[in-house]
Amino acid sequence: MSVKETPSKRTLNRFRNAVISWFDDNGRDYPWREDTTPYRILIAEMLLRRTTATAVLRVYSPFLATFSSIEELARADQAEIQRTVKGLGLQRVRANHLSRTSKTIQNDHGGEVPNDLDVLLKLPGLGRYSAAAILNFAFGQSVSMVDGNIAHLVSRVLDFESASPDDESIWKLVDNIGQPDHDRRLYWGMIDLVALVCLRSNPRCQLCPLNNLCEYYRKAT
């Protein structure tokens, strides 16, 4: 799948700058956006998979108070981890992934969260998006990331035929939008725009910083 016409560099720059500027004024505050040390970002990304930020907000601080480091988490009983993430759903699977990943990091990487994509992708519970998010948010690496929400936003604005994060061409397109530095505010901004403005039903286009670029909006008006 692809965009019907390849967007110009100027369009991609306008997209990027509009999202970052909007995020600076409207972005949501989360503890994992304040303290971006690798352990905290790893935990945030593992907790955020397949649930909402609101749900994670309820367990994030208690989780870190109970397991303040990779070492503590690796030593923990899986049942205790499961109790701590209760409320996020999939707590059994999530606790299993958290336990196995922390043990691998502790035993094979000296307790340091790896900063290599291929290594991260081998850890239980991390997919391509969450591994890229760790590299970008925790290590400041210039890498792009696409999840279902980012794919949804990009596909609406740029008239992309697919809104699947499994589509390689969406990754390529987002990579072009984020060049050259893949500022983390772009990604946080896209996530927040989908949560607050570009709702799947009844998007709030009048409030959207992308409405002068958006094909979905143009067709609807």
Ligand code: SF4
């Ligand atoms: S203009 Fe509307 S449809 Fe387009 S990105 Fe903004 S909220 Fe979504």
